[in-house]
Amino acid sequence: MNKKIGMFGAISTGVGMLIATSCFISSASGASAVGTPFVIAIVIACIANMMAVLSIAELNAIMPNLTGGIAQYTLAGLGPLITIITMVGGYLISNVFAAPAEGAMFANIMAELAGDSIPPEVFSVGITVILVVVNLMGVNMSTVVQEVVATFMVISLVILSLVGAFGAGSGETVRQAAVISSDLKDILPLTATAFWFFIGAEFIVPLAKDMKNPKKNVPLSMILSLGIMGLIQIVMVFGFKNYTPWAALGEAASPHVLYAVAMLGKWGRYWMIVVAIFAAVSTQNSIICSVSEICCGMAKMNLLPGFFQKKNAHGAPYFVILILGFLTCVIEASGISTGEQVSFLTLTCSLFWMMSYITSHVNVIILRKKMKNVPRSYKTPFYPVFQAVGILLQVYMMLHISTDSIQRMNIYKLCFVLFAGLCVYSFFWVKYRLKISLFKGVGIHQVMTMESPAYHSIKRALAREGKKL
Amino acid sequence: MEAEFSRIEIMSSMGKVADFIHKLGKEETVKKLTGLGVTGVTIFNNVIGCGVQNGQAEYAYELLPNQLAMQLLPKSVVTIICETKMVDELIEFLKVELYTGHIGDGKIFVSDIRNIIRVRTGEEGVDALNISAND
Numbered sequence: 001m002n003k004k005i006g007m008f009g010a011i012s013t014g015v016g017m018l019i020a021t022s023c024f025i026s027s028a029s030g031a032s033a034v035g036t037p038f039v040i041a042i043v044i045a046c047i048a049n050m051m052a053v054l055s056i057a058e059l060n061a062i063m064p065n066l067t068g069g070i071a072q073y074t075l076a077g078l079g080p081l082i083t084i085i086t087m088v089g090g091y092l093i094s095n096v097f098a099a100p101a102e103g104a105m106f107a108n109i110m111a112e113l114a115g116d117s118i119p120p121e122v123f124s125v126g127i128t129v130i131l132v133v134v135n136l137m138g139v140n141m142s143t144v145v146q147e148v149v150a151t152f153m154v155i156s157l158v159i160l161s162l163v164g165a166f167g168a169g170s171g172e173t174v175r176q177a178a179v180i181s182s183d184l185k186d187i188l189p190l191t192a193t194a195f196w197f198f199i200g201a202e203f204i205v206p207l208a209k210d211m212k213n214p215k216k217n218v219p220l221s222m223i224l225s226l227g228i229m230g231l232i233q234i235v236m237v238f239g240f241k242n243y244t245p246w247a248a249l250g251e252a253a254s255p256h257v258l259y260a261v262a263m264l265g266k267w268g269r270y271w272m273i274v275v276a277i278f279a280a281v282s283t284q285n286s287i288i289c290s291v292s293e294i295c296c297g298m299a300k301m302n303l304l305p306g307f308f309q310k311k312n313a314h315g316a317p318y319f320v321i322l323i324l325g326f327l328t329c330v331i332e333a334s335g336i337s338t339g340e341q342v343s344f345l346t347l348t349c350s351l352f353w354m355m356s357y358i359t360s361h362v363n364v365i366i367l368r369k370k371m372k373n374v375p376r377s378y379k380t381p382f383y384p385v386f387q388a389v390g391i392l393l394q395v396y397m398m399l400h401i402s403t404d405s406i407q408r409m410n411i412y413k414l415c416f417v418l419f420a421g422l423c424v425y426s427f428f429w430v431k432y433r434l435k436i437s438l439f440k441g442v443g444i445h446q447v448m449t450m451e452s453p454a455y456h457s458i459k460r461a462l463a464r465e466g467k468k469l
Numbered sequence: 470m471e472a473e474f475s476r477i478e479i480m481s482s483m484g485k486v487a488d489f490i491h492k493l494g495k496e497e498t499v500k501k502l503t504g505l506g507v508t509g510v511t512i513f514n515n516v517i518g519c520g521v522q523n524g525q526a527e528y529a530y531e532l533l534p535n536q537l538a539m540q541l542l543p544k545s546v547v548t549i550i551c552e553t554k555m556v557d558e559l560i561e562f563l564k565v566e567l568y569t570g571h572i573g574d575g576k577i578f579v580s581d582i583r584n585i586i587r588v589r590t591g592e593e594g595v596d597a598l599n600i601s602a603n604d
Contacts, residue, residue, distance in 0.1 A: 374568070
């Protein structure tokens with residue numbers, strides 16, 4: 001019998017999902033804009049995402065052990081049209097932006113090591129190609145490897161941030177004002193920047209069926225993962241204040257290396273390089289694994305074309321992996337490397353992710369009304385306060401997705417084009433392929449039935465025979 | 470007038486009841502049930518039956534409701550006798566424990582019990598339900 005995943009395993013998976021090297025760009029960007037008051041934005045973003053994961057935990061209690069996760073919750077709550085838009089947008093498209101952001105961070109680190117002889121794109125495209133091949137061969141990093149990598153990264157970041165915050169590094173501390181701006185008008189819009197630290201904790205949910213006491217441990221491990229990440233980032237801001245001039249921090253393409261070198265010299269650089277390589281590989285690998293799983297789940301429910309779930313001889317869903325790999329390589333090959341370019345990718349990804357969190361809150365509200373008597377092993381406390389406040393916070397962050405008005409408009413334009421394309425695809429797919437109501441929630445038992453491959457094959461056979469369903 | 474005691478019967482698939490029995494081996498479940506006034510459980514195994522889905526697979530019933538023949542499946546019945554005042558809280562606990570969201574989670578039936586008599590001591594009512602005062 002397989003050993004059940006305990007609280008430590010769940011938290012390390014959660015934190016492992018949250019930690020990404022591109023987080024350093026966000027923390028450097030936020031901290032260099034207002035100084036240490038950036039911690040206020042971190043706390044607000046952390047609370048907003050805690051509210052979102054509590055809603056997701058409640059949805060998981062209503063429909064436990066499903067492969068598609070939020071796709072199925074949304075199908076039951078808001079119907080197929082919104083499901084396809086939020087899922088393809090929130091997880092597939094957003095990760096198409098997240099993966100190259102990680103690749104670019106990896107390339108920056110490697111370029112610093114290799115010098116100018118090799119263009120950075122070679123490293124980012126190279127690592128993506130390697131991970132695509134590894135995933136096509138059906139080799140997944142085991143939970144144990146993920147746990148070891150995540151634990152190493154967390155311990156390293158805790159030590160690096162604490163040493164910096166207490167000024168205990170071997171490098172010279174910087175004398176600078178802790179506060180650049182204490183005006184809430186400057187601080188609050190940075191919650192959207194801090195949002196990037198806290199996405200992905202919901203990937204703990206699929207582990208529920210292998211967890212000890214999942215009813216209690218799923219919501220608790222998601223909250224603790226977010227809390228740990230929030231604390232690390234807060235302490236890191238104080239470390240930045242002690243060792244890196246605010247202006248240099250905002251301009252750096254690899255702010256984490258700048259910080260580590262200023263604090264611990266060349267050993268800091270090597271240590272941070274190892275952390276960054278682990279984080280980039282682990283995050284890109286997680287993205288490829290999780291997105292292919294989600295797409296498979298959606299194709300199984302007939303929300304995406306059937307070829308999304310086609311698997312090769314190694315059991316890997318090759319179509320999704322190749323598409324994701326190709327799009328990631330295209331963006332990476334375009335030569336993104338500066339902090340601003342990475343920030344554009346992460347903020348665009350965040351915008352789609354915020355939409356999916358809003359959808360989760362709305363799903364809880366709808367299902368509390370529609371299925372109020374369904375037993376829930378977990379209910380969000382103080383209903384509907386967390387849902388209402390959560391939606392407001394996510395909307396606020398969407399409206400202030402970037403403090404730079406030009407970048408903000410570019411993000412909106414890109415999202416609008418992608419969103420419009422998704423709407424058209426979803427409309428035709430639901431109306432002419434699924435032939436079901438666009439906005440009517442599908443019954444929970446039907447959503448669960450749709451998990452079975454036999455359901456779709458029998459449905460198609462009956463349709464061919466012209467039998468009315 | 471409401472009876473002082475109630476019978477709670479859970480009819481569900483053998484698999485789900487087996488999970489429930491597995492949970493009864495855990496200290497926290499026993500503590501919770503004891504706290505809810507449960508002093509005993511009787512389980513009838515290897516009975517057969519079906520519900521409104523005629524015993525069909527979830528996907529078959531969804532696509533062809535009432536068009537398939539009745540299939541009798543292995544089921545179990547769990548019987549719990551408790552004080553009526555504890556029934557609501559106990560049912561809430563059982564609902565959460567048994568819930569998976571899938572067709573076949575089972576049904577809970579509640580009925581009145583007029584009296585309880587412990588044969589060994591002749592005690593009746595609440596005395597017969599709890600540990601005997603004569604022991």
